[in-house]
Amino acid sequence: MKLTVNGTAHEVDVEPETPLLFVLRDTLGLTGTKYGCGVAMCGACTVLVDGQATRSCQFPVDAVGDSEIATIEAIEADPVGAKVVEAWVGIEVPQCGYCQSGQVMAATALLKETPAPTDEDIAAAMTNLCRCGTYNAVADAIRKAAA
Structure with missing residues (x-):
């Protein structure tokens, strides 16, 4: 294959x-x-x-x-993915980090489809679970990457 x-x-x-x-x-x-x-x-x-x-x-x-x-x-080879990673690092989103690769990928897909997402768009697209509860930081990083 x-x-x-x-x-x-x-x-x-x-x-x-x-x-x-x-x-x-x-x-x-x-x-x-x-x-x-x-x-x-x-x-x-x-x-x-x-x-x-x-x-x-x-x-x-x-x-x-x-x-x-x-x-x-x-993901950083993609211009949108690079912005997401930069925002993730800048805001220090990860805590344990286990879910973060999936979160970054989902955020990148969101911003590629919706470059200026509303809070509702972010909530609808970001359905990945985070045991550490970084949801507010994830949303902040998405907003920062979109800016």
Whole structure:
């Protein structure tokens, strides 16, 4: 199976129903995308598939097709992703950091689709869970990246 991840073509020998998360982490060694709940609820595994925030723990690799996959390892190569990371660092959003790669990916997808989001847009798009409760800082960083 062929995949394009972070602009690089890869050929992987995996079962078609293998979740994309495990292909990224175990086959390609891209461990920035985290396993959280395993049922696509928490968002720790969020990556971009053709620019859309996608929960990779429940996304079978055979559903990728010709889509471009972006992970946290290369998000700063995207101008919007770079602004998000800069805002994240500037505001010091992470606490434990476990959910943050998924949060950054979801925020990047939001800002690519809605460059000037309202508070309602942010609340609707940012459904990733954070055990440390950094939700206000996440929203602040999104506003800063959008400015």
